[in-house]
Amino acid sequence: MASDNVFVSPEDSVMTNLSPMDAVEPTVDELLDGALSPYLSDDQDGDSPFVNEDVTKLKHAWVNEKQAPDLLPYETQLVEDLTEMLQFIEALQGEDAGQPFTVMLYQTEVERIKYLLRSYLRTRLQKVERYAMFYSGSEEHLSRMSAGEQQYIHQYRGLFETHMTRTCLDKLPESLRALDETTGNIPWNDTAVVCRVQQDVGEISVTETETVEMRRDNIFLMPYQTVEKLLQSDQVVLL
């Protein structure tokens, strides 16, 4: 590595200076302030202008969706944009194969994004199925779904009702046959989630008498309903 140093450009020499092998040893604080910051959070802010944030956003959307007890609004624009990009790239590869090695690299990224998209959509469908009876009667939750999910929930509810009626409800007295929004699972918003604060929020009240100060990069275990608003405005992310 030392022999390479002859060729490095000025920007690169900054990086080599940070290398632990060098004579100038940075203090722990310097390391933490400067070099560590890109690693402290999984965000890649402040990078070159060619970075497309959509993938990072979708990653957050997946993690948030997985952690939140209730269904979050569907990321229509994000999913649409990325799907379009994927189709474009795949069409491009069909026409012009290019170098096998670079094609393999592009293909790897395509697969990674597809995996992320699938994970995101599956996590949502899991919730949709579990709370099908409740969500299908709630305008607010239906508005958070994509057209596909709305269709899915109606069909699922239909199948569920037919199944329940055939297997057991028919055999029960009429007064016990009701099957409506209040039957089945209802999401419980008072459940604990872990979140990281993305920007200073200041004091928020956690009980009638207690407040807590939320600063950037703090990690909290809190009831979901306390952070729900902050999550919608991207001031916190779930972990």
Added chain:
Amino acid sequence: MTSTKPTQQFTLPELEFLAEDTPITIIPTHRMDTLHFISGSYGPFQPPAHIEVPLWLARLLKTKRRCHIQAPTWLNCRFLERKYDEEQRQPDRFSNLPYQYLEIAHVLVTCAEDDIPQSHTIKRLIQDLREIRQSKARAGLAAVNPVYLQMDHLGAVELNEIRPVFCQAFNHLRKLEKDLGDYIVPSYEDTQSTTSYSNY
């Protein structure tokens, strides 16, 4: 698809996947034009100029022997040793390490062992750090209360590990506190949460 309670847990490969967008500095060994990915453009690759790419790309190039990986500034013996001392000196808090330090270290140590100086010592130090932090995290269970719990600098893997127990404890305490005020018949979802342990 089953309609079991959706789990909040991530698997370790999922956590590794999430960490693989972390930027890593590499020294390419082959010349290559700029690569235009959906997530951004990287390049041109002109050896021996250093360049920053996401971890997944670095790993791919490394396994195809197209680059050397430069260990991140925190992945060296001195720094990790100091972090370990810090952990020992402050029994009630965690030292500041990258959120995904375990995943990143794992990927780098497995795919680029030859590029990381003293990789054996690093493995040992990471293991030591992990153990001391793990025991701290477990001791933290005593601090769980029904209002909130602050746990700064906890890593992704560590968090994922303690989450089931901590969240369950938190939810139960909250329910108990509420029930003290007014007795509430547990809803279906509440009774489920006590039995969903097997999901984890």
